[in-house]
Amino acid sequence: MDLDWEPVSSSTDYASRQFPVSSIRFNDFTHVIFFSIYPNSNGSLNFSQVTLDHLTSLVSRAHAQNTKVLICAGGWNLSGGFSPMAASSSARAAFIENMKNFCLTYHLDGVDLDWEPVSSSTDRTNYTLLIQQMKPVLAAEGLSLSIAVFAQGQEFLPAAISSIDWISVMAYDLGYPHSTYDAAMSAVDHWRAYGFVPSKIVLGVPFYGRDSVPGYFAYTDIVKDYHPAPEQDMIAGISYNGPATIESKTAWLVQNDYGGIMCWELTQDTTDSTSLLNAIAKGFHANSPPDFNGDNAIDAIDLRYVVEHWLMAECSVTNAWCGRADLDLSAQVTLTDVAVFAGHWLD
DSSP: OOOSSSSOEEEEEEETTSSOGGGOOGGGOSEEEEEEEEEOTTSOEEOTTOOHHHHHHHHHHHHHTTOEEEEEEEOTTSOTTHHHHHTOHHHHHHHHHHHHHHHHHTTOOEEEEEOOOOOSHHHHHHHHHHHHHHHHHHHTTTOEEEEEEETTOOOSOGGGGGGOSEEEEEOOOOSSSOSOHHHHHHHHHHHHHHTOOGGGEEEEEESEEEOSSOOEEEHHHHHHHHOOOTTOSEETTEEOOOHHHHHHHHHHHHHTTOOEEEEEOGGGSOSSTTOHHHHHHHHHHHHSOOOTTSSSOOSHHHHHHIIIIIITTTOOTTSHHHHTTOTTOSSSOOHHHHHHHHHHHOO
């Protein structure tokens, strides 16, 4: 989540009213999902939960760094209009047309549908129809269609799979503890068994914790209040994913050729050495072959690319392409990165 950061892509949800657009580290993502508009029963769109000026700014800044922006439709407590809309052929058609036009107006790159929960067999059938009818309309404009799904869900019938570019598996809020490594593996196994190839499965990871009540705790607050060790996933009764677990999940996705990783949501991360985004980057860099020249081989030609195009040119790692050469994650491309490349990837 073909995806832009291969073999693993990173996307995030962005709640527009909580975080200044200028603070987003766009080079860390292939996609940012703007959360969220939602359907009315007649297929019209409700914008009450978003600030559209923020969306305009988000798209401008993201596209300047080659990051795509998707619009989310729905979400928990924002999905009441889906069932009556999807049950009506005319309302479905109106919703699809309105979503397409919204994307074109705001220069978006795709739609992320998040109908939750889908609670009946009738809704599953109608969601399937909605997806199947929406895909060709979006595809004709070069727009993607992704679907947010529950860890062990079956929100639509398998007939919809071919119409979906990828799914984002919300492998969190799974009881207590709420998002373990094993639960995440079980979630992606479920959707693979349902019929999705690994490259269409993006694993969702939490940037927050839950206790047994269950209360809700942003990861940044957990770090500020308790200063946990990187390998911890439980503190003061709060279940969460620390950097070690996030890195392990990322590594597993890379090693097994899955589509990517998604976080809910970026405003809850820290910005120092405890950052979960940094943990994702570590998991990716340590496990993704640095095929810099794109010839599907890791060899001395790639080593020359590191030296000539990054090291000697003093390329800044704030550029996403240069950042791929920062193999030791030091925020600089130096001789150490050349040594890491030669020692880890060359025979």
